[in-house]
Amino acid sequence: MTGDHFTYQRATRVSLVGLAVQCLLAIIMLIYGFQASDPGAMTASFAMLLGIPVWIALALVFHQHKLERLEALERDAYASSTAAQATVFEEAGTDQTVQAEKLAWMHRWFLPGLSIVLGAAFIGIGLGRYFTRAAEPELPDQAGWAIAIGIGAATVCFVFARFVAGMAKQKVWSLLHAGSASAATAAILGLLLALAHFIEVVAGQDRLLELLPTIMAFGMVALGAEVLLNFVLNLYRPRKPDEYPRPAFDSRVLAFIAAPDRLAESISEAINYQLGFNVSSTWFYQLLTRAIGVLTLLAFVSLWGLTCFTVIRPNEQGLIIQNGKLVGTRGPGLVFKQPWPFSRVETYPVSAITQLNLGSPPVNDRPVLWSKQHTPGEEYYIVQASRIDGDAEGDARSNIALLAAEIPLQFVVTDIQKYKNLAQDGARSNVDVHRHDLLEFAAHSAVIEYLGTRTVAEVLGAERQEIVGALRERVQAAFDDLDAGVRVHFVGLAGVHPEMEVAKSFINVVAADFEAASFIEESRKLEIDAYVTAAGSVEQAREISAALGELDELNATLARMELEAAPRAAMMAQRERVEAQELAINGLLMGSGGTVAETLSTAQRDRWERSFGAWATAERNKGQTAAYAAAPAYFMMDRYLRAVRSAASDSRVWLTAFENTTIELDVREEDLGTTLFRPEVEEE
Numbered sequence: 263m264t265g266d267h268f269t270y271q272r273a274t275r276v277s278l279v280g281l282a283v284q285c286l287l288a289i290i291m292l293i294y295g296f297q298a299s300d301p302g303a304m305t306a307s308f309a310m311l312l313g314i315p316v317w318i319a320l321a322l323v324f325h326q327h328k329l330e331r332l333e334a335l336e337r338d339a340y341a342s343s344t345a346a347q348a349t350v351f352e353e354a355g356t357d358q359t360v361q362a363e364k365l366a367w368m369h370r371w372f373l374p375g376l377s378i379v380l381g382a383a384f385i386g387i388g389l390g391r392y393f394t395r396a397a398e399p400e401l402p403d404q405a406g407w408a409i410a411i412g413i414g415a416a417t418v419c420f421v422f423a424r425f426v427a428g429m430a431k432q433k434v435w436s437l438l439h440a441g442s443a444s445a446a447t448a449a450i451l452g453l454l455l456a457l458a459h460f461i462e463v464v465a466g467q468d469r470l471l472e473l474l475p476t477i478m479a480f481g482m483v484a485l486g487a488e489v490l491l492n493f494v495l496n497l498y499r500p501r502k503p504d505e506y507p508r509p510a511f512d513s514r515v516l517a518f519i520a521a522p523d524r525l526a527e528s529i530s531e532a533i534n535y536q537l538g539f540n541v542s543s544t545w546f547y548q549l550l551t552r553a554i555g556v557l558t559l560l561a562f563v564s565l566w567g568l569t570c571f572t573v574i575r576p577n578e579q580g581l582i583i584q585n586g587k588l589v590g591t592r593g594p595g596l597v598f599k600q601p602w603p604f605s606r607v608e609t610y611p612v613s614a615i616t617q618l619n620l621g622s623p624p625v626n627d628r629p630v631l632w633s634k635q636h637t638p639g640e641e642y643y644i645v646q647a648s649r650i651d652g653d654a655e656g657d658a659r660s661n662i663a664l665l666a667a668e669i670p671l672q673f674v675v676t677d678i679q680k681y682k683n684l685a686q687d688g689a690r691s692n693v694d695v696h697r698h699d700l701l702e703f704a705a706h707s708a709v710i711e712y713l714g715t716r717t718v719a720e721v722l723g724a725e726r727q728e729i730v731g732a733l734r735e736r737v738q739a740a741f742d743d744l745d746a747g748v749r750v751h752f753v754g755l756a757g758v759h760p761e762m763e764v765a766k767s768f769i770n771v772v773a774a775d776f777e778a779a780s781f782i783e784e785s786r787k788l789e790i791d792a793y794v795t796a797a798g799s800v801e802q803a804r805e806i807s808a809a810l811g812e813l814d815e816l817n818a819t820l821a822r823m824e825l826e827a828a829p830r831a832a833m834m835a836q837r838e839r840v841e842a843q844e845l846a847i848n849g850l851l852m853g854s855g856g857t858v859a860e861t862l863s864t865a866q867r868d869r870w871e872r873s874f875g876a877w878a879t880a881e882r883n884k885g886q887t888a889a890y891a892a893a894p895a896y897f898m899m900d901r902y903l904r905a906v907r908s909a910a911s912d913s914r915v916w917l918t919a920f921e922n923t924t925i926e927l928d929v930r931e932e933d934l935g936t937t938l939f940r941p942e943v944e945e946e
Contacts, residue, residue, distance in 0.1 A: 266331055267327075267328045267329075267331035267332050267335070269434050269435075270324045270325070270327040270328040270331060270434070271324075271328050273320075273324040273327075273429070273434075273435050273437075273438065274321050274324040274325045274328060276426065276429065276438065276441075277317050277320040277321035277324055277438075277441060278317075278321050279422075280317045280320075280422065280426065280441050280444070280445060281314065281317035281318060281321060283418060283419070283422055283445070284310060284313050284314050284317055284444065284445070284448065285314055287310060287414075287415045287418065287419065287448055287452075288307055288310035288311045288313070288314065288448075289307075290411060290415075291303055291306055291307035291310060291411060291415065291451075291452075292304070292307035292311070294404075294407055294408070294411055295307050297404075298402040298403075298404040298407065298408070299402055300402040300404075300408060300455075301391075301395060301474075301475040302454075302455055302458065302471065302474035302475050302478060303402075303408065303411075303455060304391075304475075305391045305474075305475050305478040305479060305482075306451035306452070306454075306455055306478055308387050308391065308482075309384075309387075309447060309448075309451055309478065309481075309482050309485075310415075310447070310448045310451060312380060312383055312384060312387070312482075313444035313445075313447060313448060315376060315379075315380060316380070316440050316441060316443075316444045316511055317441055317444065319372070319373060319376050319440075319509075320437055320438065320440060320441050322368070322372075323365075323368055323369070323372075323373070323437060324437070326361065326364055326365045326368055327365060329361040329364075329365075330361045330362050330364075330365045332361075333359070333360070333361040333362060334362070337359075369506045369507065373507075373509040373510075373511075374493060374496070374509075374510065376509075376511065377489055377490075377492070377493050377509055377510030377511045378490070378493060378510075380486070380489055380511045381486045381487070381489035381490040381493065381510070381511070382486065382490075383486070384482045384483065384485050384486030384489065385482070385483050385486035385487065385490075386486075387482060388478075388479045388480065388481070388482030388483035388486065389479070389483060391475060391478070391479040391482070392475075392476060392479040392480070392483075395475050395476065395479070405459040405460075405462060405463045408455055408456065408459040409456045409459050409460055409463075411452070411455070411456075412452040412453065412454075412455035412456025412457075412459070413452065413453075413456045414452070415448055415449065415451070415452030415455075416449045416450075416452035416453040416456065417449075419445045419446070419448040419449035419452065420445070420446070420449040422445050423442045423443075423445035423446045423449060424442075426438045426441050426442040426445060427439070427442040430442060436508070437508075437509065437512075439508070439512050440509055440511055440512035440513075442516075443512060443513040443516035444516075446516045447485070447513075447516055450516075451478065454474060454477070454478070455474065457470070458470040458471040458474045459471065464602070485513060485516075488513055488514075488515065489510050489511050489513070490510070492508075492510035492511075492512070492513075492514075493510035496508070496510055566601055566602070567601065569601045569602035570598060570599060570600065570601050571596060571597070571598060571599075572596075572597045572599060572607040573595070573596055573597070574592055574593065574594050574595060574597055574607070574609055575594060575609070575611075576594045577594075577611055577612065577613040577614070578594065578609045578610060578611050578612060579591060579592070579593060579594075579609070579610055579612050579675075579678040580592045580593075580597060580607045580608065580609045580610075580678075581607065581608045581609075581610075581678060581679065581682060582597070582599055582605065582606075582607055583605065583606050583607070583608060584599070584600060584604065584605040585604060585605070588679070588682070591678060591679045592607070608682075610675060610678050610681070610682075612674070612675045612676065612678060613674065614674070614675075615672050615673070615674055615751055616672065616673055616674070616675070616698075617670055617671065617672045618670075618671045618672075618673075618698060618701065618702050618705065619668070619669070619670055619671070620669040620670070620671050620702065620705055620706050620709055621641055621643075621666070621667045621668050621669035621709075622640040622641055622666045622667065622668050622757065623640070623668075624668050624670070624757070632759045632760065632762070632765035632768060632769065640666045641666065642664040642665065642666050642761065643664070643665055643666070643667065643709070643710060643713045643714075644662050644663075644664060644710070644713070644714050645662070645663050645664075645665050645713050645714065645716055645717060645718055645721055646661070646662065646663065646714070646715070646716065646717045646718070647661035647662060647663045647717065647718060663717075663718045663760070664760065664761055664764075665713075665718065665721055665722075665758055665759070665760055666757075666758070666759055666760070666761070667721075667755055667756070667757060667758040667759075668754070668755075668756045668757040669709060669733070669753065669754060669755055669756075670752070670753075670754045670756075671702075671705055671737065671750070671752070671753055671754075672750075672751040672752040672753075673701070673741070673748045673749060673750050673751055674748065674749050674751050675747060675748050676747055676748060676749050677747030678747070679747070680745055680746060680747025681697065681746060681747040681748060684697050684700060684701075684744065684745075684746050684747070685697045685699075685700050697746075700744070700746075701741065701744075701746060701748065704737075704740040704741065704743075704744055705737045705740060705741070707740065708733070708736040708737050708739070708740040709733060709736070709737070711736070712729075712732060712733060712736050713729075716729060718760075721755075721758055722758055726755055726758075729755060730753055730754065730755050733753045733755065734750055734752075734753040737750050737753055738750040794856070795856060795857055796854075796856045796857055796858050797851075797854040797855075797856040797858060797859075798854045798855035798856040798859070799854075802850070802854045802855075802856075803854075803856075805850060806847065806850050806851060806854065806858075809843065809846060809847045809850060810847060812843060813840070813843045813844065813847060816836065816839055816840045816843055817840060819836060820833070820836045820837065820840055823836055848862075
């Protein structure tokens with residue numbers, strides 16, 4: 263096909279049509295996603311909106327090609343005219359390649375830059391949609407609109423993609439491969455949306471609908487990674503001077519989806535190349551190509567026939583629902599039914615434990631203190647006030663108290679048919695929501711009714727285990743009245759606490775108990791310190807204390823005997839017992855090693871020092887008297903010299919041989935650094 267300006271003008275018009283189709287479908291998908299709160303449709307609309315820049319870029323590039331062709335025609339016409347021979351027009355040919363330079367700039371910078379932006383946008387939006395998705399999304403309930411919009415988008419985009427892919431087979435329109443890939447992306451997204459909602463409506467399976475936002479998000483990331491990889495590969499791919507590179511946002515994978523015949527041709531060529539001969543010309547290959555439609559139909563019929571069989575696991579029970587009616591219950595094993603979508607089997611793990619919360623929300627990430635604010639939504643139960651000793655039962659019942667508690671309830675389904683007949687299904691994300699609500703209301707009523715008969719002390723005290731057993735029986739009885747087909751597995755009672763303001767009174771009581779215990783322990787400490795200080799050990803102190811008590815009893819008995827004028831012999835025997843007890847106590851005190859023993863030892867020492875000191879003084883006086891009587895003059899001179907020596911012990915004395923002698927002395931003392939001549943001073 264000739265690459266004239268009419269050819270590129272047609273490609274420009276097709277690109278504008280693709281732009282209009284892409285914008286219209288993306289806006290419709292976006293509006294539906296917002297109105298129905300459909301996360302899958304929202305993700306699909308973002309991916310479709312990213313295809314709009316592709317069509318805009320293609321329209322601009324093809325339009326620039328048209329301008330470049332028109333410029334080339336003008337340049338050729340000018341070159342063949344007589345004006346080109348005139349020297350006055352020599353400068354006119356220098357500005358006849360403006361459009362060609364703009365076209366080269368668009369292929370060299372505009373399309374690669376747009377590829378990088380689109381690749382980063384696909385990856386960024388895909389990751390953003392993945393990380394901001396809800397853990398348990400609320401699935402939309404407008405399945406009809408979703409199926410209609412999805413099928414419409416898939417049909418229109420696929421037909422248009424096939425049309426554009428057919429045009430792209432021409433070399434001058436090869437850039438339209440990128441447009442066909444963008445339309446194929448929209449077709450795939452619409453098909454996935456319609457298929458997910460169709461399966462949910464017909465078969466009641468919402469797993470694909472839940473995973474649809476994640477699948478689309480990962481698909482956008484993969485598409486962005488392919489665009490960036492194509493950009494890198496284009497930098498190293500060799501090409502002819504007059505050949506424009508294929509833009510990086512032209513996905514090769516989506517191009518095959520838009521033109522599957524090219525994929526078949528590529529596979530056929532690859533097989534022929536690997537085997538070394540033309541396999542596609544053999545009779546088997548020709549037969550296979552002629553019967554491929556029948557074989558494909560047979561494969562789909564076989565797969566559809568397999569939906570007649572369902573396997574129920576050993577820990578499950580299955581309900582056979584045919585045309586919306588419950589027709590029976592099946593146990594574990596292979597079950598035969600009508601094919602999908604006329605019949606389906608809903609399985610339920612009868613041995614699985616389901617938990618409900620009847621009280622305050624559990625607090626698992628931090629300690630539970632009575633005086634601190636707990637999680638919002640706490641529920642308080644009415645209980646009786648604790649009875650005080652001496653109060654009548656009627657007085658206790660006239661007051662009430664409030665307690666909050668965590669009451670987890672676990673149950674197991676024993677009869678799946680009774681359980682399913684208990685209430686209708688709820689939201690698709692949790693079909694048992696209404697049944698759980700009904701069971702929770704019944705169990706909650708039983709708990710309120712029973713706790714109203716117990717007191718605060720019983721619920722907070724050691725009778726909690728008994729209360730838990732009674733609660734389990736009451737809840738099971740409530741479930742049996744509903745004929746719910748469930749068995750209570752566990753009922754707990756944890757985190758029981760009063761209201762935050764009332765908790766201060768409980769804390770004051772506990773603080774008083776701790777304070778009293780502290781005083782008692784401090785008194786015991788002082789007692790032990792006193793015992794250890796006085797007697798050396800607590801055991802010895804208690805033994806001495808017991809001995810003193812016996813001594814007091816003996817003295818009291820002796821005093822009573824003296825008042826009653828008991829016989830002398832009895833009184834003497836009692837005194838001997840008192841003296842023996844005093845000696846025993848004295849021995850205990852001396853052997854204890856405490857301050858008492860130290861005081862007694864000091865007293866004995868002082869007594870002996872005074873006694874022997876007085877005896878020594880008396881004996882010295884006797885000796886001095888005898889010495890004076892024997893030699894009075896010598897004794898007096900000795901006493902005199904002793905007194906003089908004592909008086910002059912700290913004075914300097916000079917003895918001279920002449921009378922009236924004057925002695926001049928320098929009495930200054932100098933420190934010679936030694937004590938050699940002062941023997942009375944010890945060197946340090």
